[in-house]
Amino acid sequence: MTGVKFPELDQLERIIDQLGTRAQTEVISRIQCRELEFPIHCISIGAAGPDVPVLGFFGGVHGLEKIGSEVILSYLQTVVQLLDWDRELLTRLEQLRLVFVPIVNPVGVYLGTRCNGNGVDLMRNSPVEGPGKRRLYSGHRISARLPWYRGNKVKMELEAQALCNVVERHLFNSPLSIALDLHSGFGVRDRLWFPYASKKTPFTFIAETVALKERYDRCYPHHIYTIEPTCKEYVINGDLWDYLFDEFIERFGTERLFLPFTLEMGSWIWLRKNPMHLFQKHGLFHPILPHRRERILRRHFMLFDFLQRSLLYPEHWAKLDQQQKQHNQNKALGLWYG
Numbered sequence: 001m002t003g004v005k006f007p008e009l010d011q012l013e014r015i016i017d018q019l020g021t022r023a024q025t026e027v028i029s030r031i032q033c034r035e036l037e038f039p040i041h042c043i044s045i046g047a048a049g050p051d052v053p054v055l056g057f058f059g060g061v062h063g064l065e066k067i068g069s070e071v072i073l074s075y076l077q078t079v080v081q082l083l084d085w086d087r088e089l090l091t092r093l094e095q096l097r098l099v100f101v102p103i104v105n106p107v108g109v110y111l112g113t114r115c116n117g118n119g120v121d122l123m124r125n126s127p128v129e130g131p132g133k134r135r136l137y138s139g140h141r142i143s144a145r146l147p148w149y150r151g152n153k154v155k156m157e158l159e160a161q162a163l164c165n166v167v168e169r170h171l172f173n174s175p176l177s178i179a180l181d182l183h184s185g186f187g188v189r190d191r192l193w194f195p196y197a198s199k200k201t202p203f204t205f206i207a208e209t210v211a212l213k214e215r216y217d218r219c220y221p222h223h224i225y226t227i228e229p230t231c232k233e234y235v236i237n238g239d240l241w242d243y244l245f246d247e248f249i250e251r252f253g254t255e256r257l258f259l260p261f262t263l264e265m266g267s268w269i270w271l272r273k274n275p276m277h278l279f280q281k282h283g284l285f286h287p288i289l290p291h292r293r294e295r296i297l298r299r300h301f302m303l304f305d306f307l308q309r310s311l312l313y314p315e316h317w318a319k320l321d322q323q324q325k326q327h328n329q330n331k332a333l334g335l336w337y338g
Helices: 007-022 067-082 087-092 106-111 158-171 206-219 240-252 268-273 275-279 290-299 301-312 322-336
Strands: 024-033 036-046 054-059 097-101 176-184 190-194 225-229 257-265
Touching (some): 007 036, 007 067, 007 106, 024 106, 024 158, 036 106, 036 158, 054 067, 054 158, 054 301, 067 097, 067 176, 097 158, 158 176, 176 240, 206 225, 206 257, 206 301, 206 322, 225 322, 240 257
Parallel strands (some): 190 225
Antiparallel strands (some): 036 097, 190 257
16 A cells, blocks of 8 residues: 545645644544555644643545635644744643644545545444434435445444544543534535534533524624534434534533534535536535635634633533523524424
């Protein structure tokens, strides 16, 4: 097997070299495809203790949606530069850990496919089964020749296992953690999705999610995101974040807090502005024009900063009394589950 390079992986490995000893880096899995070998890199920056809050960034789960990887790499490049002089960031990182897996599905990014090298849609690959009948896009086990193929029923793909291992090691072991998984390809607005994707019921930390949403709305009243459960738009089988969240609750109950978010970048507006994108390989999922791509690469940094600060100061959103929880749960029912 021989290693392979492509632009996103090359950029990631240059960033790892620039970080040097200021980060912990490791190859968490090696994926083999067509006589080639692809590494999956994980980068950890900041406090190493198990009692610190953790913010995790994940991209490239769907290889065709490589803009998610590019946004994370753009942010990482900024962090590298800030580490040279920004004392506030250095102080922050003494109390917080940032974890990055920018390219979860390197074969998919390399080939420009949604699936991995085995034809499996990683975001349909977990054992989670939604109730009732589902459409094809919800995930199926008919054939890898069809999109949204879920893969083997017994064993998850290596890429999915690698993502789960990072979440379990870094985020599950923290008292307070947030995961942000970056995707594109749905709608004309950017969305922040939270569980569940597999069923239309509130998840355990819905009260805390409402509190975090309201904090963001107050701080940035003109922000660009629609914040909602994934099931508001569609319901699927095999969602990795549903699987990980249920695993977390089974192990820890509510003694710790873990919030998995998906940032779904609304790529349809790129297509609406230039319909010719539809005839290009990445046109439905990636901003083709340089100025539009540059805007997307910087667009979400304010959100990333907000999530870091919220993890450091959780008193008014992650530590609610029973009355506040009930009040927010009632709000959630009106907002999303009416």
